[in-house]
Amino acid sequence: MTDLSVASTARRPTFDVDAIRQDFPILSQQVNGKPLVYLDNGASAQKPEAVLNAMDRYYREMHSNVHRGAHTLGDRATSAFEGARDTVREFLNAKSTREIIWTRGTTEAINLVANGLAPRLKAGDEILVSHMEHHANIVPWQMIAERTGAKVVPIQVTPEGELDLESFTSLLNDRTRVLAITHVSNVLGTVNPVAALIEQAKARGIITLVDGAQAVPHYQPDVQALGCDFYVFSSHKLFGPTGIGVLYGKAQLLEELPPYQGGGEMIERVSFERTTWNTLPYKFEAGTPAIAEAVGLGAAINYLNGLDRQAMEAAETALLERANQLVETVPGMKIIGTAKQKVPVMSFKIAGLHPSDIGTLLDQQGIAIRTGHHCAMPLMDFYGVPGTARASFAFYNTLDEVDALFTALQKVQRLFA
Amino acid sequence: MTASEQDFLNNPLGKDTTLEDVLDGFELLDDWEERYAFIIDLGKQLPAFPDESRVEENYVHGCQSQVWVIHHYDDTSGRLYLLIDSDAMIVRGLAAIILVALNGKTPRDLLATDIDELFEQLDLFRHISPTRGNGLRAMVGKIRDIAAAEVAGSAN
Numbered sequence: 001m002t003d004l005s006v007a008s009t010a011r012r013p014t015f016d017v018d019a020i021r022q023d024f025p026i027l028s029q030q031v032n033g034k035p036l037v038y039l040d041n042g043a044s045a046q047k048p049e050a051v052l053n054a055m056d057r058y059y060r061e062m063h064s065n066v067h068r069g070a071h072t073l074g075d076r077a078t079s080a081f082e083g084a085r086d087t088v089r090e091f092l093n094a095k096s097t098r099e100i101i102w103t104r105g106t107t108e109a110i111n112l113v114a115n116g117l118a119p120r121l122k123a124g125d126e127i128l129v130s131h132m133e134h135h136a137n138i139v140p141w142q143m144i145a146e147r148t149g150a151k152v153v154p155i156q157v158t159p160e161g162e163l164d165l166e167s168f169t170s171l172l173n174d175r176t177r178v179l180a181i182t183h184v185s186n187v188l189g190t191v192n193p194v195a196a197l198i199e200q201a202k203a204r205g206i207i208t209l210v211d212g213a214q215a216v217p218h219y220q221p222d223v224q225a226l227g228c229d230f231y232v233f234s235s236h237k238l239f240g241p242t243g244i245g246v247l248y249g250k251a252q253l254l255e256e257l258p259p260y261q262g263g264g265e266m267i268e269r270v271s272f273e274r275t276t277w278n279t280l281p282y283k284f285e286a287g288t289p290a291i292a293e294a295v296g297l298g299a300a301i302n303y304l305n306g307l308d309r310q311a312m313e314a315a316e317t318a319l320l321e322r323a324n325q326l327v328e329t330v331p332g333m334k335i336i337g338t339a340k341q342k343v344p345v346m347s348f349k350i351a352g353l354h355p356s357d358i359g360t361l362l363d364q365q366g367i368a369i370r371t372g373h374h375c376a377m378p379l380m381d382f383y384g385v386p387g388t389a390r391a392s393f394a395f396y397n398t399l400d401e402v403d404a405l406f407t408a409l410q411k412v413q414r415l416f417a
Numbered sequence: 418m419t420a421s422e423q424d425f426l427n428n429p430l431g432k433d434t435t436l437e438d439v440l441d442g443f444e445l446l447d448d449w450e451e452r453y454a455f456i457i458d459l460g461k462q463l464p465a466f467p468d469e470s471r472v473e474e475n476y477v478h479g480c481q482s483q484v485w486v487i488h489h490y491d492d493t494s495g496r497l498y499l500l501i502d503s504d505a506m507i508v509r510g511l512a513a514i515i516l517v518a519l520n521g522k523t524p525r526d527l528l529a530t531d532i533d534e535l536f537e538q539l540d541l542f543r544h545i546s547p548t549r550g551n552g553l554r555a556m557v558g559k560i561r562d563i564a565a566a567e568v569a570g571s572a573n
Contacts, residue, residue, distance in 0.1 A: 032449070354505035356481040361507075364449040372481060386483065386504065415454055416506060 015311035020396050023048040023303070027396065034366025037401045042186055042345055042392030043370050045217055045239045047300070054299030055241065055292045066291055067265065067282075081291050084298030085281070088246055091301045092231060093222040098251050098280040102289050105245035106213040107136040109232035110180070112247060112284060113209055114140040116257035117178060123149030127178040128171055128206075130155040130163055130192075131382055132185040135375040137211045141180060150177070157382060161188035161337035168197060172204060179208045183215035187374045187388065188337025189320075189345030191215070198227050207253070213237055217394060218316060218343040220309065223248050235293065239394075240300035244293035247284070254280050261286040312395045319393045319402055320344040326406040330413050336388050344393035347374075350409070353416055355389040361415060362389075365408040420467045425489035425498035428464050430513050431520030436535070439517050443539050453507065460509030463516075466502030477559045480552035482508050488563050490524075497524050497564055501556070511553055514539070515560065524564035524571075532557050 021027050024046045029036050038046060062076035069075075085097045094100060103109040121127075127141045131154045141152045153176075156167035179201040184191050198208045209230040212221055216233045223231045230253075234245040249257075259266055259277055263286035268276040277283045323346050327333050332351030350358060359371035372387040373380045380387060391405055439459070446452045470487045477484040482505035489498045499520050501512040518535050519527050536553070 354482050354508075356505045357507050361453060364453070387481075411450070415450065416457060 015308055015315055017315065017396065017398050020307070021398075023050065024396055025049060025052070031366040031368070032364055037367040037397075037404050039391040039393060039397065039401070039405060040368045040370050041217065041394040041397075042214060042237070042390060044236045044242070045394055046396070047239055047241065047296075048303045050303040051240055051296045051299045055296040058292045058295045063292070065288055077291055080295045080298075081289070084294040087298040087301050091220060091305075092246075092248050093224050094248050095224065096251060099248055099254065101247040101249065101254070101281045101284045102294055103232075103245045103247050103284075104243060104290070105234040105236070106211060106232050107140075107234075107245075109230075109245055109247035110136055110209065110211065111140045112260040113230050113232075113249070113257075114144045115260055117207065118144040118148055119258065121145075121148040121150040121177060124175055125150040125177045126171075126173070126175045127152045127180065128155060128168075128176055128201075129153070129180050130182065131157040132161070132163070132188060132190065132376065132379050133180075133182055134186050134211065134213070135377070136213075137180055137182060137209075138378070141178070154378065155181075157379070160339055161185065161190050162339045163190075163192050163197075165193075165196075169200070172200060172206075174204075176201075176204065176206050179206050180211070181209070182211040182213075183221065184212075184218070184343050184345075185337065185376075185379075186214045186345070187347050187376045187379055187390065188339060189214075189342040189347070189392075190337060190339035191219075191341035191343060193341075194228070195226050202227060214343065214345070218313070229253050235297040235300065238297070238300055239303065240297035241290075241293040244290045244297055246297075251280060254284070257284075259283050259286070263287045265289075307395070316344045316393060316395055319397055319399065320346065322399050322402045323391070323393075323405070326402065329406055330409045331417075332413065333409065336383055336385070344397075345390065346392070347388040347390045349385060349388055350413060353412070355387045357416070358389045358409070358412055361412040362405075362408050365404075365411070367405055367408050369405075419469065420487060420489070420500060422489060422491075424464060424467075425500060426491070428498065428500065428516065428520060429462055430459075430516035431518070431522075434459070434462060434513075434517055436517050439514060440538065453510075456510030456514070457506050458510070459513035459517075460506050460511075462513055463502065463509050464500060466500055470500075471502065477552075477555050479555035480508065481505070482552075484508060484512070484552070484556055486556065486559050486563070488560075490567050495523050496521050497527060497567060499560060499563075508552065512556060515553075515556060519557075519560055524567040527564040528561060528568065 026046050058080060062080055064073035064077040066078045066081045085100050089097045089100050127150055129138055129152060145152050153171055156164040158164050183194050194210050201208050208228045210228045212231050212233040216238045229250050231248040236242040266278050266283050266286040268278050327335060334349055336347040355371035359369055362369055370390045442455055446455055471485050475485040475487050477486060482503050484503045487500050503509050503512060518532060
C-alpha cells in the first residue's frame with residue numbers, strides 16, 4: 001500500500017505540462033520496463049525538439065566557418081551564430097553582444113576569468129567563495145591562488161543551507177579582491193541573495209563573478225540589475241546542447257583582461273614582431289567555435305521565451321512543495337538543504353541507506369536521479385555525509401512524477417528494512 | 418582490533434554459502450525486487466571488518482561507495498582468504514557474490530577463475546549500471562592483484 005494521501009492538497013500547475021512534454025522527445029520512453037522519470041535535470045537537462053531541429057537545420061542548410069568565407073554559406077552561418085549571441089544578450093539583459101563570450105561551459109568561463117584576473121593578484125590577496133560552491137568555482141581559484149600567493153576564503157553556510165551573511169560581512173576586508181559566488185546551489189537548491197552580496201562587494205571595489213549554472217534553468221537573470229562583473233552559465237543545463245556556455249562580462253573589464261587562449265579568430269594581426277588582439281568578444285574566442293551548439297542554445301532560449309515564465313515558476317514551486325509534503329511518507333528520509341528560497345532541487349538521505357543504493361534501486365524503477373558528492377565535497381564534509389541522493393526537477397516534470405518518485409522510495413526503503 | 422586468522426577462516430562466504438547456493442537462489446528470482454533483496458541479504462553475511470583496516474592501502478578506487486579489501490594467506494593450506502567491506506548495501510551484496518566465487522581458493526585457482534562468466538550467468542551486468550559495473554571490476558581487479566602478488570611472492 002502506497003500512502004500518498006497528502007496528494008489532494010497539492011496545487012495543480014496552470015500551464016499545460018502534458019503539451020510541453022510533447023516538445024521533449026526523449027521523455028516519452030521506457031527505462032527498465034518503466035516510463036522514464038527524469039529527475040537529474042541539475043546534472044543536465046533534456047532538449048526540446050526546437051533545439052534538435054535548429055541544429056539539424058544549421059548543418060543541413062547553412063554550415064560553414066564563421067566570420068571568414070566570402071560566400072553565402074559563410075554569411076548564413078555567421079548570421080545564425082551572431083544571432084544566437086544576441087539572443088543570449090537579450091536573455092541576460094546585457095548591454096551589448098561585445099559582453100557575451102562563448103565558452104565550452106561554466107567551468108571554462110570561470111577558468112577564463114580566474115586566469116585573466118591572475119595578473120592583478122598578489123600574495124595576501126583574498127578570493128571569497130562560499131562553502132556551497134561547485135568544484136568548478138573553487139578549483140580554478142585555488143589554481144591561481146597557488147600561482148599568485150592569494151588565498152581562497154569560504155563564506156560559511158548555515159545548517160539549513162543558506163549563506164551565513166554574518167560570515168560574509170566579517171570576511172570582507174581590504175585584501176578581498178574577488179567575490180565568486182553561486183547564484184543557486186547545485187546540491188541544496190538554495191537561491192543566494194547575490195544582488196545584496198554584489199552591492200556590498202562593489203562598495204569595496206571587489207570584482208564579482210556569479211556562477212549561474214543552476215539558476216538559469218529556473219530564473220532569467222538580469223545582469224544589469226544584479227550589477228555583477230561576470231555571470232557564467234552552461235547551455236546544457238538550460239535545455240540547450242552540451243559543449244557550449246556563456247561568459248557575460250562588463251565590457252570595460254573584458255577589455256582589460258588578457259586573452260585566455262591564443263590562435264585563430266582572436267587576433268587582429270599576427271607577425272613575428274608583434275601580434276595584436278581582436279576586439280570583443282572575439283578576443284576570447286580562439287579557434288573555430290561550437291557554431292551549431294551556439295545556434296542550439298539560441299533555439300533553447302527562444303523556446304523558453306515562448307513559455308509563460310511565471311506559470312513555469314509556479315509549476316516548479318508546486319513540484320517542490322509536493323515533494324516536501326511527501327517526505328514524511330518515507331521512514332528515515334531527511335532533506336538536506338531547507339533554505340527559504342529554493343529552486344526545485346531536493347537533496348536527501350535515508351537513514352541506513354547509501355545514496356548509491358537509493359540511486360540503483362530507483363533506476364530499476366525507471367527513475368533517474370543523481371547520487372554522490374555532486375562535485376561539492378566541501379559541502380558534503382560540512383553535512384558529514386559521503387554524498388546525497390538528489391532529485392532535481394525541471395518545468396517539464398509532473399506532479400505524478402513526484403508521486404512516482406516517492407512510491408519508488410517507499411519501495412526502496414522496504415527492500416532494505 | 419585487527420582481523421585474526423579465525424576471522425578470515427570463519428567467513429561463511431565461499432564455505433557455508435557456496436557458488437551453487439547463489440546460482441540456485443538467483444534462478445528462482447524473476448523480478449528486480451527479488452533479485453536485489455537476495456543480493457542485499459547476501460551482503461548481510463559479510464563478516465565484521467576491522468576499523469583500522471579502513472585505510473588507503475586497502476581501499477578500492479573506482480567505486481561510487483567506499484570499498485576496502487584485506488586478505489590473509491594461509492601458509493599451511495596455501496589458500497587465500499579475503500574480507501571485504503563497503504558502506505553501500507548493494508555493493509556489500511555484490512562483494513559477497515565475489516567472495517562466494519573467490520574466497521578460500523589458492524591464488525593460482527583464483528587467478529584461473531573467470532569471474533566475468535559468473536556475472537554473465539547471474540545476468541548481473543544487464544541489471545547493473547555501467548558505473549556500478551566499473552566498481553565491480555575494480556573490486557575484482559584488487560583481489561586479482563593480491564592473488565598475483567602472492568603467486569609472485571611464493572615463486573621467489
